[in-house]
Amino acid sequence: MAWKRHKRLEYDPLAKRMQWVWYNHEEQQFGIETVEDWxxxxxxxxxxxxxxxxxxxxxxxxxxxxxxxxxxxxxxxxxxxxxxxxxxxxxxxxxxxxxxxxxxxxxx
Incomplete structure (x- = not known):
């Protein structure tokens, strides 16, 4: 599987949180990842x-x-x-x- 980070959905500077869309072109699937700096x-x-x-x-x-x-x-x-x-x-x-x-x- 070739998952690639596709696009940033949002960034919350107060919470230091970002959401990213990951996409797998081979299987036509996507996922959403939330990253927060603790x-x-x-x-x-x-x-x-x-x-x-x-x-x-x-x-x-x-x-x-x-x-x-x-x-x-x-x-x-x-x-x-x-x-x-x-x-x-x-x-x-x-x-x-x-x-x-x-x-x-x-x-x-």
Whole structure:
């Protein structure tokens, strides 16, 4: 199969997201690829995480514990029944592979 990037559909500079159309001339098929640059979010999260005192209290009503790219969050919601499977959401947040999306030390 000879897939080739054919055309850029859209670019969202705020989300740093692009959509591309790929086309296979041999089989007359096309696909759409969405590419999102998560590096700025991860770098910002790392800075906020490093600046947070682990002994800081939890006073108040709301606390920001992380920042997750919207496309990734949609994927998590899809896999957890739109967040209804709360154990699965907590498992995803507590997974060490996802630690770069946290902005403060937390275990839910």
């Amino acid at each position: 590096r700025p979010i991860i770098e910002d999260n790392k800075r906020k995480y490093a600046a947070t005192d682990e002994r800081a209290g939890w006073q108040g009503d709301m606390h920001r514990i992380g920042s997750i790219p919207i496309a990734l969050w949609h994927d998590v919601m899809k896999k957890t029944g739109n967040g209804k499977d709360r154990k699965a959401v907590k498992k995803w947040i507590n997974d060490p592979d996802n630690r770069f999306f946290l902005t403060r030390p937390v275990k839910l």
